[in-house]
Amino acid sequence: MRRARIFLVGISGAGKSTVGRLVADRLGWDFADSDDLIEERAGRKIPEIFATDGEANFREIEATVLGDLARRERVVVSTGGGAPTTEGGRAAIQTGFSVWLEVSPGAAARRLSVDPAAATRPLLAGDAEGRLAGLLATRGPQYRLSDASVAVDGLSPVQVADRILECWEKAADVAATVRTPGVEYPVVVAEGALGRLGAICRDRGLKGRAFLVTDTNVGPLLAAPALRSLASADYEAASFVIPAGEEQKTLATVGTVYDWLLKAKVERSDFVVCLGGGVVTDLAGFTAATILRGIPFVHVPTTLLGMADAAIGGKTGVDHPLGKNMIGAFAQPKAVVIDPQVLETLPDRQRRAGWAEVIKHGFILDEQLVCDLEAAAGDPRSMLSADLIGRSVAIKAAIVSEDEREQGRRTLLNYGHTVGHAIESVTGYSTYLHGEGVAIGMLAAGLISVELGMLDWAAFERQQALIRACGLPEHAPEVPIEAVIDAMSRDKKVRGGAIQWVLLDRIGHAVVRDAVPEEVARRAVEAVLS
């Protein structure tokens, strides 16, 4: 579940401050206007900051102010119109529930014409309506990434506040919304969400029969409650069980699911429910994406790795004897339903391995998540809270929304994966679980970051301590270094012969580098293999 924090975004004149105060009052929360806080911090008015320091410096102060607000609880924030245009601004906004107040440039200009403060706004000098239309055109793509939007033209501030509160309540269990071009779906994270699976499918407009695919471990534990929930929402539902295990993630297994679906005369309006770990969600998602040229599917991940990673982002597929995940399709589910309670039966080692992806999300993009994980480590109850899982999910969902096909920012999710994948591959995917490989890989990437002078040693030690506290391995002894180096150079992340390293320049901030000297990489790999 998202933090108790609402960010209002949109161009000037949308009414963010007026409405923000009303929403804060109704919730009994604090209200903060980021522009006021910027002026307070700088000791100057915004037009003066723009005039003397320029917009780039203003945006830097703004990102710092928003970063501070992102650490507060129970607060409604009215953000400046350009806040979501910077990386720091976006990262802060993504820690809360964001609402775009969608106003037409004409209506915004009319409101601003009666606001004395508006006359001094640096980006609105001259033809305010024309300038607002220009800002809307350039900032629209960022505003559209918000969790909800409210069209405010013709509504009173009280009506807008009502709509925001409706969206907030409805989304209370929605940890994130994935938005890719043309597709939008919620990721529900809540205790007991499995019992609401049928209702969520109805909410998402799914109408036909439900075909549930699970595996031999998960089926006996969770298929019955899932089928009951689907039946209670009036779905005709049936299930199919595939053998558990990575070695079953093959086209041959997909063939058995195709046979089952086709014998049942599956139709385009029917849908598949993928209930299981990453193997099931990858395989059943791929089956759904390809049968009848694609039918809808819903992911119900039952491992921590599936929740934090595999079920979100639309990568589906199976392994080939010549390589893992070599056959697949990008296909987004209709919804992802995450119930942390199902993790109670997950074997300990699998659970620990799942933490690696959550830790990774914190180190690449969210320092606060790292701090909260440090506080929770060692207490299994807090570690499995909907809050921590939801926040990790929100990070992946935000990245996928920006870059579905891994053309840019999604690469950051590969932190720890260059060395991690190589270790998994060299040991035949039988010695180390994926998350264990990633944990060791994060340490190697951390060491490279330190040796290149990007990261301080204390930050590296924090990463190491958290990995240790989560019971994850720090070394892969006896894995031959030459084989690992060779596997790294054959990895999918190699471009034009150079490995695309994801490194840290501080906790909560990752960058991609392809110019890492070979000997630096080798020393880091050697260190984690010893």
Ligand SMILES: NC(=O)c1ccc[n+]([C@@H]2O[C@H](COP(=O)([O-])OP(=O)(O)OC[C@H]3O[C@@H](n4cnc5c(N)ncnc54)[C@H](O)[C@@H]3O)[C@@H](O)[C@H]2O)c1
């Ligand atoms: N699509 C993606 O973006 C993506 C990302 C990361 C990983 N993956 C894929 O995910 C797979 C690994 O996923 P995984 O680690 O979840 O493995 P998995 O699906 O094999 O699950 C691990 C084991 O736990 C069992 N299990 C699952 N849920 C359980 C529960 N609640 N209680 C008891 N047992 C349970 C499974 O039957 C299995 O034996 C790999 O194939 C990997 O390629 C995909």
